[in-house]
Amino acid sequence: MAESRPDGVDVVATREQAVGMAMPPLLVLDAVGEWLDGQGIGPVGGALSWERIGDGQSNITYLVRRGDGPDATRFVVRRGPRPPLPPSAHDMVRESRVQRVLGERGVRVPRILGVCEDESVLGVPFYVMEHLDGVVVTDTDPPALSSAQARGRASEAVVDTLVALHAVDVADPAVAALGRPEGYLARQVRRFAGLWPEVSTRELDDFPVVTTWLADHVPEQAGSAVVHGDYRLGNLMLDASAPGRVLAVLDWEMATLGDPLADLGYLTATWSDPAWEPTVMDHSSVTRREGWWSRADLAEAYARRTGQDLSALGWYQALAMWKSAVFCEAMYTRWLRGERAGDTTFAPFLEEGVPGLLARARSHAGLGA
Structure with missing residues (x-):
């Protein structure tokens, strides 16, 4: 049956x-x-x-x-x-x-x-x-994360795992074949700007505003590294008995070579933080609980471990929300066309969710309401 x-x-x-x-x-x-x-x-x-x-x-x-x-x-x-x-x-x-x-x-x-x-x-x-016999944390803390101290260790592991990924030698021929890091940021803006008319059937005024700002303010690339492209808590499998240890990083569809701060921008922009109103991209609401690090904590720890200058982090966070808007708009359009029939848990909320992502991108860009 x-x-x-x-x-x-x-x-x-x-x-x-x-x-x-x-x-x-x-x-x-x-x-x-x-x-x-x-x-x-x-x-x-x-x-x-x-x-x-x-x-x-x-x-x-x-x-x-x-x-x-x-x-x-x-x-x-x-x-x-x-x-x-x-x-x-x-x-x-x-x-x-x-x-x-x-x-x-x-x-x-x-x-x-x-x-x-x-x-x-x-x-x-x-x-x-x-x-792998581990746990993926989204909206419920597993027993091993019942204490604030354990949640802090898990937060630290999220940063340490990202730092280790960005330390992979991109000069290694097999790694170098995964992408072309030069000009990564400008290519991202051009690519996703070009995707919008293909995936959207509506006019959202914030999209061209943010697009222009991103294109006009592309920062100097912060180095070359393996970039995961969707690095967040929900794509990490933690050791069920030792939450300070990451068993595996999952979902590598977006991986390429590029600017490592693109991953940090995405991680911090999508990390659920009580100081920020949630968007449809806040997939791990559990991190609003006591003990989990804030977005600022994550960024500061990454900077300490890598020596990276994070003065342009807002640009990378705006990029993350803007790109997410493109992805989510594609899902919403497919749902409208009946290609995601039966999806009652995510796509219907994107009618307002996508404009919310673009509004958040404006905020990270410092463009106001």
């Missing part, structure tokens, strides 16, 4: 059940099982059970269990959304390559077990990675 979430978004079925469905299933059990057999992943012919994990709003991640008893294996399947997809977006093949390169250089990432480029299996490429 086909299975789905109550909102109908997440359909898992067999090939036979998928025939005639209005929307293709996101996970085709027998097709994935056959592919796993061919890759030697898990017990051959083992039954599959699944669970949707993660809080991602675009790419989809499943915890899959294969087989029963002591020989059962657990792993994670990650795929993009249903087509049609924007050019160069949701590239799971590239994301898996990034993880392999960085994992070989000491960055804490899940180990890649296999990559499927054959779109006949699920309709899009996907990859399989190891399952």
